[in-house]
Amino acid sequence: MKLVELNESDTKGLVDLSASVGWDYDEAEVATLLSSSHKIFGHKNGDGQLVSSAAVIHYDHKLASIGMVIVHSNYRGHGLGKEVMQKCIEYACDRSIFLIATADGQPLYDKLGFTVVDSVHKYLCDKYAPPKLAKISEISIEAYKEKQLEDVIELDGVAFGEKRSIFLRNRIQQSHQCLVVKDENSKIIGFGLSILGTVNLTLGPVIAPDTRIAELIIDRLACDHKGKLRVDVPSGHENLMAFLEQSGFVKVNNPPVMAIHTSEMPPRNHTLFTIASQAYG
Incomplete structure (x- = not known):
């Protein structure tokens, strides 16, 4: 070989x-x-x-x-x-x-x-059925624009623990949908991607300041899709996992994150609610 x-x-x-x-x-x-x-x-x-x-x-x-x-x-x-x-x-x-x-x-x-x-916690869904979500008047969820790339990279960097400039640029181009969340001052405070594969629409990364906004992003990414869905949730987001389970998702696996050349995860600010995929973290 x-x-x-x-x-x-x-x-x-x-x-x-x-x-x-x-x-x-x-x-x-x-x-x-x-x-x-x-x-x-x-x-x-x-x-x-x-x-x-x-x-x-x-x-x-x-x-x-x-x-x-x-x-x-x-x-x-x-x-x-x-x-x-x-x-x-x-x-x-x-x-x-x-x-x-x-x-x-x-x-x-x-x-x-x-x-x-x-x-991480791997969830699959055959039919999305979300509970009724309350709107948050102080935010807006909009389609991503190319001029917002640097803001998205900055948000992702502190959420993931490392900037991923090239990956995010290519991942957004690959995405089925990319959304950004703005606060009342038009500042971007969150975003989410969906990636359409041969089997699943994968939702991630989803980055948000809190669980309620993460749920709204996931709902917007998932609501019009008629096929199977997948999300991979980092540890520590039990409230989001409860929302997923109420919405038709089933946890199918809980694989370990492993590392070499370090003994701990990178410093994160707890705003990474779903990862891009198991290949990228």
Whole structure:
């Protein structure tokens, strides 16, 4: 098996590899992963078939995420997962690295030196049925405009614990819908994205000053969608999780957040109510 850095020509191979394990990465999602400051590594067999992958995403300063860690079922047990993960760690050696672990992947991450620092709550919904939400007269929720990018990046930076300029620019371009929340002085105090995949409309990131506003953003992103929905909620947002469960969402998993080169989560201000995805955190 040859370990290589992947590029746009490998998009179909990455989509096929994702589908082989039941994940729903599509071409748009792969394009965001392949954008600047992100690298994807993987193994190819003698026929050129892609049989493993792992993406490492550099953010603006000292954080990185690892996602899309896949080994084709026919090629497991040969150390490919370990080798591709080591390549990602080597690429991000000067950064604190975070990932959200699957049950299958966690033993490998333990061996590589990752430790559990937090968890997220994965929710799925077949039919959205929200409770009646009271309006908040002091705010407005509007469609995002390109001139608001820097404000969104600043809000996301303090919520996530690191600026993610390139990622957010590309993610907004990929989004199905992007909303901003303004206060009575027209200052942007929150935002939310939805990403339409092959299976789910994923709602995130959602950043808001409080749970009530987060609920209103989620409702606006979800209300006109007729298909399946997904949200991934960081720990510490029990009130939002109660709202989701009242609205037709079911918690299906509670995977750990793991880290290397650090023993704790980055400093956050508790305004990150849903994450972008398990690949990005």
